[in-house]
Amino acid sequence: MRIGIDVGGTNTDAVLLDGSHVLATTKAATSEDVTSGIVRALDSLRAQYGFEPTAVTGVMIGTTHFLNALVEARHLAPTAALRLGLPATSSLPPLVDWPPRLTEAVSGRSYLAHGGHEFDGRKIAEIDEDELRGHAADMAAHGIRSVAISSVFSPVSDEFESRAAEIIGAELGPDVALSLSHEIGRIGLLERENATVINAALRELAAGIVDGLAGAVAGYGICAPLYLSQNDGTLMDLEYARRHPVATFASGPTNSMRGAAVLSGVDTCAVVDVGGTTSDVGVLQQGFPREAGTAVDVAGIRTNFRMPDVLSFGVGGGSLVTGGAGEVSVGPRSVGYRLTEDALVFGGSTLTATDVAVAAGLADIGDRFAVAHLDGRLVKEALGAVAADVARVVDSMRTSSEPLPVVAVGGGSVLLPDVLPGCGAVHRPEHFAVANAIGAAIAQVGGEVDRVYAIDQGRRAAVLDEARQEAVDRAVAAGADPSGVRIVEFDEVPIPYLPGNATRVRCKAVGDLHHV
Known part of the structure; x- marks a missing residue:
């Protein structure tokens, strides 16, 4: 059995898997100290399915702590x-x-x-x-x-x-x-x-967070290996995480995308992850997120480490619905974590996308009688505005004229229709609300080579084989089972402005964890 955990800024999602079969799922409030929120999530899983901690063969965790620290400019070392x-x-x-x-x-x-x-x-x-x-x-x-x-x-x-x-x-x-x-x-x-x-x-924050995660799992009696999710959908061990905390920055959206692939059975598609405040749209290719081909800004800093190509926009379950029938808009402003206090269905006075979903019969949470008075035209137009925004972003992520299947995950995905305008049917798989934790649990181990080679005449095939083998070797060194490692991405780009037949070669190999 594997346990997948995704520690978000608001909720900690967890799932217990036996192979690809989901045994239990849960959502628990994220705690400031990391440890207690994870323990509550483990307690909830065990209450649903009475597993023995010694039967767990691996724990995979995705966390946004490091990205949040950078964005908020706190806990950073001199x-x-x-x-x-x-x-x-x-x-x-x-x-x-x-x-x-x-x-x-x-x-x-x-x-x-x-x-x-x-x-x-x-x-x-x-x-x-x-x-x-x-x-x-x-x-x-x-x-x-x-x-x-x-x-x-x-x-x-x-x-x-x-x-x-x-x-x-x-x-x-x-x-x-x-x-x-x-x-x-x-x-x-x-x-x-x-x-x-x-x-x-x-680096200093990483040591504390990693020790806290390891302590929470070990304190629960789980002796299995612990891994953290990386930006590209693969896993890293604790020592690597201590040295490279930046590799976790996009693990949240990446885990959701990987979870969408395994839940839906569609490995090449657009994934729409609708949360409480924002929605993330990315593209899966052969089950792995398409990586950004250009530099990525993180907290206003231009970087070029591995990051998925994801577009985020302000539509989610907590988005404010403004205007009347004929001029309705949804988002980008949101009540955020105050949804359970401010939304109409929870006794508040703010009209949100969640209220619209309940009024339309798409969700059954809170007091549905609190939104019975909503104008039917307003509800229809609000849902149409959400669908139009999502369809526009999905269309902008396409790189060809071929239609791209759409898989919707996240708790707010109930806002989406069964068919997106111009995009076709929307797949909303079972356990879609905890796709991020499932993506963490099923993650594999990877190795990558990204280098400029000076390729001598007649040596091209040998150089490319060398790059492929190095990527495979790196995956095996990271803990992949040698018998199942495969190449999932390979790019060869000549660089004409450099001498010597300069060519940039990027190769990525992945495989299942060895003995897990």
Whole structure:
């Protein structure tokens, strides 16, 4: 048996699975200390299905704690950004494009040093160890507790980042956390560097959150391995999560999308996850979220680590319904977590999308007599406005003229009609309200290669095979069963503005967890 848990800002959803069979599901309020909310969710699962903790073979958790910390600029460690690239790159120093409030929140200090590589591995300049020791002394004097190290084209050669980490670590001691950009981001210096600085700022928080999650599960008597969900729909172990908290940022929408695939049996589709305040729309390809092909802004910071291509907009169960018949609008304003106090069906005085759903007979919650007076035309137009908004976003996510099946999940998906205008039938699978927890429970392990290769004449096939094998090896090293690893994504893009037949190769392999 597996347990999947998704810790959101408002609710903690949990599910108990035996293979792909759902044994129990629950929603519990998320607690500030993480631990007690998870324990309540486990208690609820056990009340529904009396499992023995020792029978659980794996626990998979998705959490938004790290993203929320960045957005709210809290619990961030004093962080330094060290870039190896001089004499190049000095015109745009580290943190140059950060919002001032976040730079202040991380007590951000930036440093430039000699080093870096060209795309083909040639060195820009030799590393200067004395220069790095001088920077380390300044970091220590300013109370820096976490360091992000980036080097030009480090995804091609991590030589200088690794050596700089050794020097900085020796100077500052074992208590200072080090994050290396070649482990986090992709080609693109500023975006990769930004992602690494974010990761470094969250390292201290990550240790506390991960220990809290592990303590909650172990305290319940569950001895099974614990994994956290990543942005791409795969899993990572606790040690990796401590080092790379940034990899969890999009685990919520990703888990919902993966859960939609397994619940509906449709592995290539648009997924609409309707929550209380917003709706997220993404696309599944072969059961995995389509990744964003361009840089992604996170809390106003431009980054390029793995993130799903998701569009969010302000329509959900708590959205305000305004205007009268003939001019109805739904959202983007919402009552949010006050839904159970402000909505008409709960004794409040605010007309929300949930009230409209109850009035239309789409949901049976609260007091349906409290919305019996609503004008039928208003109800119909409000639901039509929701459907039109969702259909417009789904249509914008298509990359071809072929129709894209639509799967609706999340508690607010009752607002959607059975057929979306221009999109066709809507699949609303069983257990749609806890698709996020199911997505966490069925997640697999992945490995990825994203690198620029200089491909010599006659060597193309060998280079591509090498990339595929490295992706498979990384998946196996992360805990995948070697017998079932497969390639799910492969891109080969020539880069004409670089010499030497430069080609960017991106390959992703996934497989089921070994012995779970």
